[in-house]
Amino acid sequence: MFDERSPIYLQIAEQIKNDIVSGALAEDEQVMSTNQYAAFYRINPATAAKGFAQLVDEGVLYKKRGIGMFVSPNARDLLRTGRRDSFFADVVDPMIREAMAIGVPLRDVLQHIRKYGDS
Amino acid sequence: MADTALSVHTDNLSVRFAGAPALDRLDLRLAPGKIHGLLGRNGSGKSTLAAVLAGFRQPDEGQVLIEGAGLGTPMAPYENAVVTSRICLIRESGDVADSLQVRHALALAASLRPYWNADLAGELLDRFEVPTNKRMQKLSRGKKSALGAVLGLASRAPLTIFDETYLGMDVPSRRAFYDALLADYAEVPRTIVLSTHLVNEVSTLLEDVVILDNGRLVTQSPVDSLRGRGAAVVGPAKVVDEFTAGFTVLAEEKLGGTKSITVLGDFDPTLLAQAASAGLEVGPVGLQELFVHLTAPTPKGTRS
Numbered sequence: 038m039f040d041e042r043s044p045i046y047l048q049i050a051e052q053i054k055n056d057i058v059s060g061a062l063a064e065d066e067q068v069m070s071t072n073q074y075a076a077f078y079r080i081n082p083a084t085a086a087k088g089f090a091q092l093v094d095e096g097v098l099y100k101k102r103g104i105g106m107f108v109s110p111n112a113r114d115l116l117r118t119g120r121r122d123s124f125f126a127d128v129v130d131p132m133i134r135e136a137m138a139i140g141v142p143l144r145d146v147l148q149h150i151r152k153y154g155d156s
Numbered sequence: 157m158a159d160t161a162l163s164v165h166t167d168n169l170s171v172r173f174a175g176a177p178a179l180d181r182l183d184l185r186l187a188p189g190k191i192h193g194l195l196g197r198n199g200s201g202k203s204t205l206a207a208v209l210a211g212f213r214q215p216d217e218g219q220v221l222i223e224g225a226g227l228g229t230p231m232a233p234y235e236n237a238v239v240t241s242r243i244c245l246i247r248e249s250g251d252v253a254d255s256l257q258v259r260h261a262l263a264l265a266a267s268l269r270p271y272w273n274a275d276l277a278g279e280l281l282d283r284f285e286v287p288t289n290k291r292m293q294k295l296s297r298g299k300k301s302a303l304g305a306v307l308g309l310a311s312r313a314p315l316t317i318f319d320e321t322y323l324g325m326d327v328p329s330r331r332a333f334y335d336a337l338l339a340d341y342a343e344v345p346r347t348i349v350l351s352t353h354l355v356n357e358v359s360t361l362l363e364d365v366v367i368l369d370n371g372r373l374v375t376q377s378p379v380d381s382l383r384g385r386g387a388a389v390v391g392p393a394k395v396v397d398e399f400t401a402g403f404t405v406l407a408e409e410k411l412g413g414t415k416s417i418t419v420l421g422d423f424d425p426t427l428l429a430q431a432a433s434a435g436l437e438v439g440p441v442g443l444q445e446l447f448v449h450l451t452a453p454t455p456k457g458t459r460s
């Protein structure tokens with residue numbers, strides 16, 4: 038579930054963000070409580086709380102006092118915009134480096150991409 | 157946090173067995189209401205530390221102080237019933253007389269433990285399928301361990317220490333123990349110490365860790381800041397050596413002209429970029445691996 042390589046609270050935050058981007062978690066939908074989350078994933082409740090707090094700071098989740106945490110109404114847009122900004126650096130550049138390293142001409146890569154049309 | 161959770165604080169704590177130090181000048185702080193991991197190899201002093209914290213034995217030097225609501229001033233646990241009634245240490249050996257029936261051991265715990273929860277005990281006995289009409293000596297190792305887990309959890313002691321209690325349990329029972337621990341901790345937060353060398357199994361349960369080696373404190377830190385504190389740098393030997401100069405080296409390996417050096421240190425983005433442009437790969441080091449390196453019998457390379 039979690040790997041040992043980065044703080045678990047960051048992995049929790051990342052997972053919830055992925056669920057929001059994919060639509061698995063809808064906007065204004067309630068997320069699990071930290072204790073439910075901790076029990077489900079067998080992690081320390083403080084760790085879960087730290088991951089949630091980070092998402093509240095980032096504006097991805099909001100708190101309703103006494104009820105729980107909810108997905109912010111603009112969370113999906115916020116996250117998609119953020120990922121669009123880093124898309125070329127995080128996804129395209131490594132692909133181009135790999136293509137050059139193994140000798141795939143960029144012209145072939147472009148041709149492949151065009152098959153998906155201009156949408 | 158429950159107002160009853162206890163904090164622990166040791167100064168210069170030392171214990172010697174026949175002159176040899178089992179615990180060597182430990183200065184520890186265990187914050188109240190957290191789940192602490194006490195990690196170390198066999199013989200590192202975990203059990204001795206657990207016994208001293210629970211007041212089972214006296215330090216030879218230095219002191220242990222337990223502090224929390226209901227205690228007034230910080231107190232040493234040794235021969236102090238006010239403190240020890242709030243502390244529950246469960247050891248692998250069980251500490252229950254062999255001739256005693258399980259239900260009598262439970263009744264004894266119920267009478268001695270001020271925060272004892274009989275409902276929880278009953279529920280856990282069912283879950284771990286511990287027979288209550290048998291004598292302790294007739295229980296399998298796994299059931300003895302499970303009974304230890306039940307006694308420890310149902311005690312709801314403001315400071316509960318599990319000293320490798322669960323080692324006798326099989327994997328499904330250990331999982332059930334971790335689940336029960338988290339569930340009850342969520343309900344009644346208290347200070348819990350899990351002493352173990354099964355780092356991978358418990359690492360996600362922990363908030364803070366103490367690592368002991370040869371009776372000495374190697375590190376005490378929130379688990380999140382330990383994760384990712386180490387880095388494995390791999391590349392051409394000469395470049396790796398230059399890049400890691402100045403870092404604390406935990407381990408190094410060489411294969412032909414390629415070298416891998418595991419170092420302690422935070423690699424910020426600038427440093428990572430430098431490494432990448434020097435043709436080096438920087439990989440993360442997990443908690444278990446870090447633990448192994450920090451407590452290795454003969455650390456390679458230099459330690460600072």
